[in-house]
Amino acid sequence: MSGTLELRGLTRVHAAGQPPALAGFTLDVPAGSCVAVLGPSGSGKSTVLRLTAGLDSPDGGSVLLDGRDLAGVPPERRGMAMVFQRPLLFPHLSVRDNVAFADRVRGVPRRQARERAEHHLELVALRGYGDRPARALSGGQEQRVALARALAAEPRVLLLDEPFSALDTTLREEMHDLLADLRVRLDPTVLLVTHDPAEADALADTVAVLDGGRLQQAGPMRELYAAPASLAVSRLLGGxxxxxxxxxxxxxxxxxxxxxxxxxxxxxxxxxxxxxxxxxxxxxxxxxxxxxxxxxxxxxxxxxxxxxxxxxxxxxxxxxxxxxxxxxxxxxxxxxxxxxxxxxxxxxxxxxxxxxxxxxxxxxx
Amino acid sequence: MGLRKDPRAPHHSHARGGALHAGHAALAAWLVLPLVPLVLWAAADRWTAPAVLPQAWGTAGLRDAVDAGAGTGFLRSTVLGLVVAALATPLGAMAGRALATHRVPLGGAVLAVLLSPLVLPPFAVALGLDVLLLRLGVPSPVGVVLLLTVAALPYTTVLMRAAYAAHDRGFEDEARTLGATARQTVFHVQLPLLAPALAGAAFLAFLVGWSDYVVTLLVGGGQLVTLPLLVASAAAATGNEAQVAVLSLSSVLPPLVLLVAVGLVGRRARA
Structure with missing residues (x-):
């Protein structure tokens, strides 16, 4: 299920004349690992995910999945699933049909898709919530459903865009535990974007620090703490x-x-x-x-x-x-x-x- | 399931609830009261001046209305309303989407042009365009549909522009990464989320076609006898009030039914 992701010199200019949102960004995400892109708001970290998912196209550089260049491949055929900061559960569908969405658009029969959805709801500890309307959930439950929905798509790379930032501290830690548990059980490749060093530390094997659209430093969190490469990295990590x-x-x-x-x-x-x-x-x-x-x-x-x-x-x-x-x-x-x-x-x-x-x-x- | 109440909805205090109910009652009375004499007239075979209620009840009004062509008029108005809604709703949705996503250069000017049918007197527009349509050899029913679609566009465009402005593109991005094609995203995500707005826009466009008098009369050249034309001619003729009442009622009730249907769609989407 999990794939190897390589980002090579990704560059994105949102508007001509403005400094690039992302400049020459290179990063390896080995299969089964969790890599965090850490940066303040406006550092270009969400751009990394949008380019990887194919929601925007890069002005330079390439995205490779298992060695294959994804240039021109539309988002739905990239084998990635994204969880955003907002849960974005489809309000016209029940919780179960939200989780079954990826299977349904792939043409899996409704009955089978719903059975698989039930299984993924169990994975995020929401068994029995399938019949509820998507809007009848709390914030933490919504984000769990969003995670289950992404996992049900069986992505080769799971993209997480600040998925837990809107939750309060207790819920966020619960979600961190859940994600750690899911990593052990499913071994997905995860590319995570966050502004919170503690979250990067808790979830990721390696961390890439991004500031002003440029990669500042990449490595295990311990290394970044011990030997920051720039003032920006030092400050971002609380120095x-x-x-x-x-x-x-x-x-x-x-x-x-x-x-x-x-x-x-x-x-x-x-x-x-x-x-x-x-x-x-x-x-x-x-x-x-x-x-x-x-x-x-x-x-x-x-x-x-x-x-x-x-x-x-x-x-x-x-x-x-x-x-x-x-x-x-x-x-x-x-x-x-x-x-x-x-x-x-x-x-x-x-x-x-x-x-x-x-x-x-x-x-x- | 769709009508289940949102458990997070705040509870109204009793005082506020009471005021709300009084407001609803006043609004209902405002809308229903004018219909009462219509209903009475429709069922009155004889109702002369000093009497509070009709002296003789019957179905003479209904018979006269059917004889005057109420059935075919009803059918024509329905078809006209539906065709105008079917054309103006997708056009308005596309224009609204383009305007809301700021992909249109000089969007303000484009919107002003789209809104201009609201400002120009329909009589002048219809007279002027009638000549043009005749010269171009456009069949008059097609001309009526074209003009009414343009007249309905301001409503559908403005409504859909607001709907698209409030629409979260994130839902579509999410659907795409989950494996939905652009087409599937439109049909499985975008349209269901915009269904209440689309229903509202279609309702307004239907009303434009359903209730139009001036354009149908001038451009249709009297060939396309719709319900409003029948009501007008019956009302202008000798005092058969029962017939006029039946015709009026038959032009008021379908929009009411539609309004309730649109309201239900909206409620289901919000539940």
Whole structure:
């Protein structure tokens, strides 16, 4: 059932004279894997899905399914099914006939299509809902039916366009569990689009970060967290600390002092980024401390607190750190900061073109 | 199933419900009251001035109406209304769709042209075009249908434009990715979703054909004797009020029946 999807240099210009919505986008989605395209709104991530589904045609590049170029193939013959953010259940059909839609338009007899629909409703834990009108469901149920309807089409690639973004947190987590469960049972190839790093992290094997229509970085989420390729990636993943400085011989010099960088970085100006979870707050006298500063702001984040520490110096620098569970620090306290070497990353100073390494397609899911 | 109530619909408070019911009653009275004397006249063999109710009941009015050609007139009006609806509804739907999706250059100007039959006096248009149609050798029934279709287009276009503007193209994208061809998408998704609007547009177009007098008289040249022509000639002639009442009723009732049918289609689609 599941196919291998390859996107090669996809480019789409919505209107002449405007910057392209998508520029030279390349991505591999191996059979049976789940790849997420992560980006802020307007980054071109929905365009990726529309071009893949054949709802829009690219101005450049190609979509390959199991090695076959899909140029000119209409959406209904691509073997893909899409679930949108809105459930889009056909209001004139019952829940069962919605799920049976793909079979019916393929000419499967009504009786058989309905039996198969019942089976797919069971897959999304909605057994017995078949007779209801499509409008008599809650938001979460609607999206489950939309998922069942897409699965019933037995697509070679399942396309998900922010399918859970409109649901509240609890329902969204339920849907994440459901999708994980369906992946184990059906092994579909999934291309997911989302603006939520947590969702990408929870569902996808690999993540491609898209910003301004260009691929910024692709790889496993852990890798993106550890070594973001650009400020855009760092910010999108919730990075808050950005310390400008200069790199020389693998050492970043800034207000924080000279800090060794774990990965090779070209010499020249660079911005040091480090995730708040990685920063350890200690006493100013601690010999392990990389820098000292003053707590200027405390923000609650569940059981943990997020503190902003101002490090004095020319230009100054603000470093954000997440405290251990239950730990408290008042604003105004002087503290020491430990930035573990492995968690330091340096990105190019201006938010511009990513390095060539970041452009390379994902090699494996 | 179709008429089941939406469980999420808000409950009206009693006060609001009461006001609503009073409003409905007033509206019903407004529509039904003028029909009462018509019904009485239709069944009156004799009804002279001071009497509150007819003095003699009977079917003389019905007999006279049938003799005057009410049966064939009814049939002609029905066919005329249906033909106009069958032409103006798909045309209006196509024009409305094009206008709503902004695929028409100078859409505003195009809409103004389509709406112009509402503004121009039908008498002048019919007289002017009559000459043109005669010169072109267009048979008069065809001319009547053509003109009435143009007269019905503003209604169907405006209605369908609003319907297409509110229509979510996402449903069609979804259907396509699920394997429906463009044609299947139109018949299995787009048309069912737009059925209430299409029924409304067809109803309005039917009414244009059904109730037309001026165009049928001038362009039809008296050959196409429809119900409105019969009503007018009967009303203009000597006082056979019973016959006029029967003819009037027979031209009022079919639209009423259709209206209820259209309402039911709309309710089923919203349920």
């Amino acid at each position: 808050r600390t950005e310390v400008p400085g200069t790199v020389r011989d693998g050492v970043h010099s800034s207000v924080l002092g000279a800090l060794a960088v774990p990965r090779p970085v070209p010499d020249g100006p660079g911005v040091l980024v480090v995730r708040p979870e990685a920063v350890r707050v200690t006493s100013p006298a601690d010999p392990a401390a990389d820098a000292t500063g003053t707590v200027v702001r405390v923000r609650r984040r569940g059981l943990r607190a997020l503190v902003a520490v101002e490090v004095p110096g020319p230009g100054g620098a603000s470093v954000e750190a997440e405290l251990a569970t239950g730990e408290e620090l008042p604003a105004g306290r002087t503290v020491g900061l430990v930035l573990p070497v492995a968690d330091r990353a340096v990105v190019p100073p201006v938010d511009g073109t990513p390095s060539d390494a970041a452009r390379s397609p994902i090699s494996h899911g």
